[in-house]
Amino acid sequence: MPVIRVTLIEGYDEAVRDRLLEGYSAVTRTVLEAIPDGITIAIEEVKQSNYRRGNQRKNPKAPPPAPEQIVRDFLGAMERRDLAAAKTMLAADFAMTFPGGASFAKLEELIDWARPRYQRIGKAYERFDTVPGMESAVVYCFGTLEGVWPDGSAFSGIRFIDRFTVRGGLLVDQKVWNDLDAVRR
Known part of the structure; x- marks a missing residue:
């Protein structure tokens, strides 16, 4: 023991x-x-x-928020389309990769790419898993997507996993896997 x-x-x-x-x-x-x-x-x-x-x-330096909280705050800002708030959580070299290999360095690029895919999207979270490391932490969030397709019909229950790297209190990258395209077809 x-x-x-x-x-x-x-x-x-x-x-x-x-x-x-x-x-x-x-x-x-x-x-x-x-x-x-x-x-x-x-x-x-x-x-x-x-x-x-x-x-x-020496006085102790205040630690950054928990990596999971940084991810939750970022995802909340993105869902509200508060890009100014979301950008404050990003490292200078932040990069995103979405299904099909779509890669972006700017949040506006993501918004433009997503515009013809759906009118609105939201996430229901099942859980968050944080994996600590020496230089960074990796946070996985799991759940389902819900929203509205371009034709105005609703969707829900579509699986997703997001993987974030958090270093120094900032998001370094986001990798996204989901079944959105498979369901839409």
Whole structure:
């Protein structure tokens, strides 16, 4: 039964500490196949006044939002067509790839490409899975699409998976798989 001790500079809020504890638990379960009740993780805090690096006092940097939250916020902004808000979540080299190999670097290109495909589209989410990495996190979201075809008829229940890479609190890429074209035919 693993016991993991983590030391943080004081000042991180409870939500961040919870994310850290959940992450350590998930990694430990994956690497050691430990049962949840067999994993003990303790966070110890060092007072800011007792911590120096490079002989200078340091304060903890506020972490970015959870990668899943960044993805949810982006998808929400896109569904509302709030491109200004969506763009604030993108890395400078952001790239998107959609079914059929359609690739875009700008959100306006995506909107133009989608215009003849449907009048409106929305997503119902079944789940989000986050895979942490050393340089970035990968977030998968799964669910179904619903909306209105160009002729005004409704559609729903069309499967999709989106894969996002999140680095430094920004979206680096989005890869999309869905059955929209198969259903439309």
